[in-house]
Amino acid sequence: MTAKRLRLGILIGVSGLFLLAWIFPILWSLLNAFKTEQDVLAYPPKLVFSPTLDAFRDVLFGATSILPNLASSFIISIGTTIVTMALAIPAAYALARLRIPGKRWAGFYVLATQMLPPVGIIIPYFLILRNIGWIDTYQGIILIYLSFSLPFAIWLLVSYFEDIPFEMEEAAFLDGASRLKTLRRIILPQVQGGVAVTVVFVFLNAWNEFLFAVVLSGNTVRPVTIAMFNFVSVEQTLWAKLAAVSALAMLPVIVLGVVAQKHIVKGLTVGAVKGGGRR
Amino acid sequence: MSARGQVQLDGIVKKHGAFAALKGIDFEIKPGEFFALLGPSGSGKSTTLRILAGLDAPTSGRILVDGEDVTGADARERDVAMVFQSYALYPHMTVFENIAFPLEMAKRPKAEIGPAVREAAAKVKIEHLLDRKPGQLSGGQQQRCALARAIVRKARLFLLDEPLSNLDAKLRLETRVELKKLQRSLGVTAVYVTHDQEEAMTLADRMAVFMEGEIRQIGRPADVFAQPNSIEVAAFIGSPPMNLIPARYQDGSVLIGGRRLPTMLQTHGERDVVVGVRPSAVRFEADGIPATVEVVENLGDAAILDMSLAGTALRARYDRFPLPREGDAMGVTVRPEDIHLFDPVSRRRL
Amino acid sequence: MNKSAVAGVVAQGRRALHRRADPARIMEGRERRFAAALLAPAFLALMATTTFPLLFLIWTSFYRMNLSMPFMDGFAGLDNYRELLADPRFWQSLGVSLVYTASTVVLQVVIGLALAVLVHGMRRGQGLFRMVAILPVVLSPAVVGMVWRSFMLAPDFGVVDYLAVTAGLGSHNWLGDPTLALVSVIVIHTWQWTPFAFMVLLASLAALPDDIYEAARIDRASAWQSFRRITLPLLRPAIVMVIIMRTMVALTAFAAIFTVTGGGPGTATEILNLYAYRKSFTELSIGYGSALAVALLVFTLVVSGVLFALRRAK
Numbered sequence: 001m002t003a004k005r006l007r008l009g010i011l012i013g014v015s016g017l018f019l020l021a022w023i024f025p026i027l028w029s030l031l032n033a034f035k036t037e038q039d040v041l042a043y044p045p046k047l048v049f050s051p052t053l054d055a056f057r058d059v060l061f062g063a064t065s066i067l068p069n070l071a072s073s074f075i076i077s078i079g080t081t082i083v084t085m086a087l088a089i090p091a092a093y094a095l096a097r098l099r100i101p102g103k104r105w106a107g108f109y110v111l112a113t114q115m116l117p118p119v120g121i122i123i124p125y126f127l128i129l130r131n132i133g134w135i136d137t138y139q140g141i142i143l144i145y146l147s148f149s150l151p152f153a154i155w156l157l158v159s160y161f162e163d164i165p166f167e168m169e170e171a172a173f174l175d176g177a178s179r180l181k182t183l184r185r186i187i188l189p190q191v192q193g194g195v196a197v198t199v200v201f202v203f204l205n206a207w208n209e210f211l212f213a214v215v216l217s218g219n220t221v222r223p224v225t226i227a228m229f230n231f232v233s234v235e236q237t238l239w240a241k242l243a244a245v246s247a248l249a250m251l252p253v254i255v256l257g258v259v260a261q262k263h264i265v266k267g268l269t270v271g272a273v274k275g276g277g278r279r
Numbered sequence: 280m281s282a283r284g285q286v287q288l289d290g291i292v293k294k295h296g297a298f299a300a301l302k303g304i305d306f307e308i309k310p311g312e313f314f315a316l317l318g319p320s321g322s323g324k325s326t327t328l329r330i331l332a333g334l335d336a337p338t339s340g341r342i343l344v345d346g347e348d349v350t351g352a353d354a355r356e357r358d359v360a361m362v363f364q365s366y367a368l369y370p371h372m373t374v375f376e377n378i379a380f381p382l383e384m385a386k387r388p389k390a391e392i393g394p395a396v397r398e399a400a401a402k403v404k405i406e407h408l409l410d411r412k413p414g415q416l417s418g419g420q421q422q423r424c425a426l427a428r429a430i431v432r433k434a435r436l437f438l439l440d441e442p443l444s445n446l447d448a449k450l451r452l453e454t455r456v457e458l459k460k461l462q463r464s465l466g467v468t469a470v471y472v473t474h475d476q477e478e479a480m481t482l483a484d485r486m487a488v489f490m491e492g493e494i495r496q497i498g499r500p501a502d503v504f505a506q507p508n509s510i511e512v513a514a515f516i517g518s519p520p521m522n523l524i525p526a527r528y529q530d531g532s533v534l535i536g537g538r539r540l541p542t543m544l545q546t547h548g549e550r551d552v553v554v555g556v557r558p559s560a561v562r563f564e565a566d567g568i569p570a571t572v573e574v575v576e577n578l579g580d581a582a583i584l585d586m587s588l589a590g591t592a593l594r595a596r597y598d599r600f601p602l603p604r605e606g607d608a609m610g611v612t613v614r615p616e617d618i619h620l621f622d623p624v625s626r627r628r629l
Numbered sequence: 630m631n632k633s634a635v636a637g638v639v640a641q642g643r644r645a646l647h648r649r650a651d652p653a654r655i656m657e658g659r660e661r662r663f664a665a666a667l668l669a670p671a672f673l674a675l676m677a678t679t680t681f682p683l684l685f686l687i688w689t690s691f692y693r694m695n696l697s698m699p700f701m702d703g704f705a706g707l708d709n710y711r712e713l714l715a716d717p718r719f720w721q722s723l724g725v726s727l728v729y730t731a732s733t734v735v736l737q738v739v740i741g742l743a744l745a746v747l748v749h750g751m752r753r754g755q756g757l758f759r760m761v762a763i764l765p766v767v768l769s770p771a772v773v774g775m776v777w778r779s780f781m782l783a784p785d786f787g788v789v790d791y792l793a794v795t796a797g798l799g800s801h802n803w804l805g806d807p808t809l810a811l812v813s814v815i816v817i818h819t820w821q822w823t824p825f826a827f828m829v830l831l832a833s834l835a836a837l838p839d840d841i842y843e844a845a846r847i848d849r850a851s852a853w854q855s856f857r858r859i860t861l862p863l864l865r866p867a868i869v870m871v872i873i874m875r876t877m878v879a880l881t882a883f884a885a886i887f888t889v890t891g892g893g894p895g896t897a898t899e900i901l902n903l904y905a906y907r908k909s910f911t912e913l914s915i916g917y918g919s920a921l922a923v924a925l926l927v928f929t930l931v932v933s934g935v936l937f938a939l940r941r942a943k
Contacts, residue, residue, distance in 0.1 A: 029776040091671030098664040113679040120922035124685035147678035171367035173354040176384035189371040208769035210884035225771040257767035336653035351655040
């Protein structure tokens with residue numbers, strides 16, 4: 001009995017340690033956002049301090065406000081999400097549902113496009129967008145974000161469309177509904193959950209993307225992830241402000257992550273579990 | 280109204296690559312008839328129904344409804360209603376919305392839809408469930424909802440794909456009766472797919488027995504039961520199935536267990552035959568052919584006896600009590616009119 | 630109607646049938662047109678944003694193209710590739726890629742699997758783990774890199790440094806020492822993505838039927854035996870899938886390394902992906918950068934080919 005207890009204790013200890021390891025860096029940087037510069041730099045690191053909102057006030061409303069950058073992040077993410085879904089939903093439906101020749105190849109193509117390293121896409125697209133003057137434009141960055149969001153969204157949505165029984169659609173045809181009406185009235189309402197999951201993922205991926213943003217950003221398109229470098233320079237790093245910016249950049253995705261927690265786990269596993277089982 | 284719903288299938292072939300799912304299906308259904316497509320799974324009966332519905336297209340052949348060629352027409356242009364095995368209710372809509380959907384698609388005026396939905400719901404006794412979602416219904420209620428959705432539009436054809444197979448046994452019997460009444464009261468042509476010969480026997484005016492992509496026999500259920508035209512149909516229709524015993528035919532009689540049993544066939548000569556005897560047609564007489572009881576399956580009001588008769592198995596229905604015991608010896612015989620004879624090579628009825 | 634008239638009508642019908650295309654074709658054609666209309670926009674966008682740039686990339690990789698010296702531009706044939714094969718920095722970055730990918734993927738899977746099994750056995754507190762595991766996964770790798778670099782690994786006040794000093798290991802320049810820097814970026818990547826493996830494997834574990842474990846218990850298998858003989862084989866597809874997905878991501882990791890070390894010190898943490906970026910956008914040598922990107926693609930294909938072959942192997 002004691003040996004069992006001991007083992008249980010060790011297990012709880014080990015798992016607790018990992019829990020701490022995951023949560024600590026995030027919490028720590030959040031804490032730092034409420035510190036003064038001196039408190040951030042204190043040694044040994046201070047867990048107890050008098051919190052202040054100075055850093056947040058500075059980065060939100062100070063001379064180098066990141067509000068425009070937050071706005072920029074939102075424009076990019078929402079724009080990408082809308083365009084992606086508008087293209088991916090019909091395509092996923094067709095791939096999942098319709099009898100067409102070469103469907104396997106189309107599915108394979110969607111999968112294969114995800115193998116392409118992003119750096120291999122941004123090099124040529126940098127040249128192209130430079131030529132047509134689309135560097136530092138939203139249309140430019142949203143267009144290229146389709147390269148990763150679209151295959152992902154199609155792939156994820158297909159798995160949801162496939163879950164709807166064929167007979168549901170056939171019943172609608174026999175009830176006199178056209179294909180388009182069937183899609184709108186019968187199929188789409190049933191994949192709402194899947195669409196929501198996909199929206200969350202596309203939004204997250206667009207919000208978090210960095211490589212394309214580094215290359216294509218400028219004065220107009222300047223998401224938070226890029227703007228946080230304003231607070232880091234060789235001469236001086238503004239630690240507390242950097243922590244505040246990080247916190248603001250993390251906030252939307254953490255909120256989204258916590259709210260859509262169950263969906264996210266499903267979205268992550270659809271590819272892995274289903275894909276592992278069938279393909 | 281009664282002139283609506285005449286169906287003719289003409290040489291329907293369906294191929295999936297080299298495999299022929301349907302090898303040429305021909306039949307005609309009269310307006311108002313209850314027509315069953317009966318057969319084991321994979322026999323092509325569901326494929327035939329789907330082709331009739333317009334969900335699949337035949338590789339060749341023609342489908343005529345009320346004399347009009349609808350072979351290439353879309354499902355939605357055919358004016359047919361269908362009840363699916365899984366019911367295919369729209370889970371995000373209420374029962375009312377489910378039943379109203381076909382009317383909405385037909386662009387009926389709003390004022391007309393409400394009463395029509397309620398009327399259809401009343402016919403299948405689910406008027407009190409109109410606000411529920413399918414997920415909140417029992418299996419039987421879902422089935423009724425699917426029926427209501429199919430009858431609300433008063434389509435000229437009413438297709439049913441194993442509509443009772445997802446119900447439990449008791450409910451299945453009740454619904455079967457109601458289904459028949461419903462069809463009669465609507466006077467609509469019904470095409471009913473089932474693998475359950477009892478369902479087909481009780482419901483259908485006529486039925487087509489499907490096997491391996493072909494129709495083996497068409498006729499009134501009683502006729503098919505009484506005169507199966509091949510060994511396969513004989514084995515498929517009836518429960519428990521017909522006993523099929525290889526035997527020797529000689530001048531009007533068959534030799535079984537060393538005895539001569541007279542038959543209705545009166546041709547001279549000698550040949551191999553397969554003798555078909557329904558379990559219910561086996562008669563017990565002390566001086567009959569000796570047989571040994573091996574297993575007694577007690578059904579309550581009767582029993583099925585698994586017997587061994589001169590080395591071959593024979594199942595018989597027995598309804599006298601007390602029941603014999605396993606190991607008992609009994610004498611059995613069959614009346615000439617209860618003996619079906621089949622050719623062992625062509626497998627056709629003689 | 631007499632018999633011959635009926636026969637005539639039927640024959641007419643037959644002839645009409647022969648003149649027309651067969652009905653299956655008509656129905657399929659209708660479905661195909663609908664499918665094409667639905668698929669076309671997405672596939673055009675996909676081609677425009679993936680296939681077309683790929684072809685363009687291959688084309689530029691055969692050119693001398695330097696944005697700082699445009700007057701030198703011209704067709705170079707295989708020069709870029711010849712240069713690449715003789716470029717020690719390329720080989721080094723390939724090595725770093727290999728080390729980075731192999732170590733992060735192995736760590737993610739091993740830790741993720743162990744934790745998944747551990748948490749799966751818990752009767753309470755699973756929700757807490759799921760909740761916490763979501764956090765790193767949804768964060769931007771760039772922000773994660775920034776947080777680690779600034780508040781965890783900074784030499785004077787970073788928490789890691791403090792812990793190392795407290796543990797008696799002394800203060801280290803975590804991002805300034807080549808080996809420590811590589812270890813650091815590996816740890817950061819592992820930190821961020823182990824929860825992914827954990828969540829996927831936990832979900833797969835939860836999907837396994839209970840009765841096989843009960844059967845195994847009745848067959849008197851020990852906990853370890855039922856893990857080795859039942860859990861692992863059943864999880865294998867999920868594990869392999871996680872390995873494949875994580876490998877693809879690790880090979881093209883960028884943001885975290887970029888923010889933490891920028892590939893440095895020197896080229897100590899410069900994986901091939903980062904080298905291609907630096908060559909193209911820091912040194913503006915687009916032609917050579919393209920060749921590096923093509924090399925990365927080839928490397929990715931080879932690795933994934935090996936992984937998919939392994940998946941099919943058993």
